[in-house]
Every structure is written in structure tokens, then in C-alpha cells.
Amino acid sequence: MFDFESRELAFWDHALSRSFGRVIEPRRRKPIGQLVRSMLGCRTRDEVALHAYHRLGRRWPKARDLARASPAEVEREIRAVTFAEAKAEHLPAALGRIEADFPGFRLDRLAAWPVEAARAALERYPGVGQKVAASTLNASTLRRPIFIVDSHVHRVMIRFGTVSDNATARAASELVTISGHALGADGMFQLFRNMKRLGQTICRFEAPDCSTCPLASRCRTAGKRSI
Numbered sequence: 001m002f003d004f005e006s007r008e009l010a011f012w013d014h015a016l017s018r019s020f021g022r023v024i025e026p027r028r029r030k031p032i033g034q035l036v037r038s039m040l041g042c043r044t045r046d047e048v049a050l051h052a053y054h055r056l057g058r059r060w061p062k063a064r065d066l067a068r069a070s071p072a073e074v075e076r077e078i079r080a081v082t083f084a085e086a087k088a089e090h091l092p093a094a095l096g097r098i099e100a101d102f103p104g105f106r107l108d109r110l111a112a113w114p115v116e117a118a119r120a121a122l123e124r125y126p127g128v129g130q131k132v133a134a135s136t137l138n139a140s141t142l143r144r145p146i147f148i149v150d151s152h153v154h155r156v157m158i159r160f161g162t163v164s165d166n167a168t169a170r171a172a173s174e175l176v177t178i179s180g181h182a183l184g185a186d187g188m189f190q191l192f193r194n195m196k197r198l199g200q201t202i203c204r205f206e207a208p209d210c211s212t213c214p215l216a217s218r219c220r221t222a223g224k225r226s227i
């Protein structure tokens, strides 16, 4: 890990908000809906995942019905997303187990749990990794203070020097979750959305455009490399 303090977070937040503005708060989904949306979104463009989410919602408006759907049926509805076959296996399986553990899909019970315990509880379900769990907790109506790290945010944090090259996305998430408690849940969500946007538009996987990056003045790899 590189030295990292909450003032770095304040710098990111300020610089990114100045460039991209404040994110318009979306209508938050219930935790079970956000979990499904996030599972569909792994390695998939937002608009494609959202389209698949709406298809699922039209076919199975209730989570309990999706939990009883066959993977083949689910795959037909979500075939445009990346790893559709695996996601079609995982979605009903995960929902079935969540229904058993949280009758009525009442994941809002997680509001009272320590945040890392809540993340660990969600990660027990098929297809639910650290990012899906964090998204379920932070971006839903639960509004828990946990930082979401997807592949874009992970890449930016490594290039910037916040974490080492081999640091996992989980380690990056835990670092900001702990250091950024002053941001609160909504501030962490704003920061995630703006860092993701930076990764999608400027600090891109193929080649970062450091000359236009609002974080360049403090980035350890500005203009030097692509990793």
C-alpha cells in the first residue's frame, strides 16, 4: 500500500466533482433489486445490463419467481450481458438462498449489521463478489457507508498510486471505506460514480489520456505508462 490519507479522498472528490459535476442521485432500488442489477453489470456496459435487468423484471416481476426460474429461461432474457450463462446459473441460485436466509428477500435487515459483516454475508451467495456486495449495500436504499470498487475504479486507484499494482479490488474498497468514513454513504457513492466515469472516459484501460485528467497533478503514473 502507498501512504494514503483521507485528504487524498478530499482531493479526488473535489477534483472529480469540478470536472464531472455532482452525480444526480438515481432512484434507489431495494437491496434485492440492486443485487440483481449489479450481478448483471459485471464486465458489462451499463446500458446493456440495465436493458437485461428490465427484461428480467418484465418476465419475473417478483424476486421469488426469478428464484424459481430455470437457468435456461434466465439466459434467454439476459443473453446480451457478458458471461450470460454463468450469470443465468447464479441468479436463481443466489435468490433461492437469499430467500431462505432472509424471508421475503428482506435484505434491509443488513442495515443493522457491521458493514464488513454485511458484505461477507452477501458474498456467500453464488455469483456475488465483493463489488456486487458493496453495490448492494451502498447504492440501494440501504445506503451503507462502503466504497464500491469496480474494474474502472480499481485501475484508477492502482495507476494513481493509492494501492500497489497487485492490490486486490477488495483491499482498495476496504481502504477507502475505512479512510473515507467522513464522506458518508452518499459521498462514497458520488466518489464511486465519478471515479468510474474517469476510468471510462479518461483513465481508460487501453491508454490513459493524462493530459486531460483532473487527478494528474498528484498521480504517480501521469503520462508515464499504461497498466
Ligand code: SF4
Pocket (backbone or CB within 6 Å): 156, 159, 160, 202, 203, 204, 208, 209, 210, 213, 214, 215, 216, 219, 220, 221, 222, 223
Ligand atoms: S493522470 Fe493518467 S494515469 Fe493518472 S489517474 Fe489520470 S488518466 Fe489515470
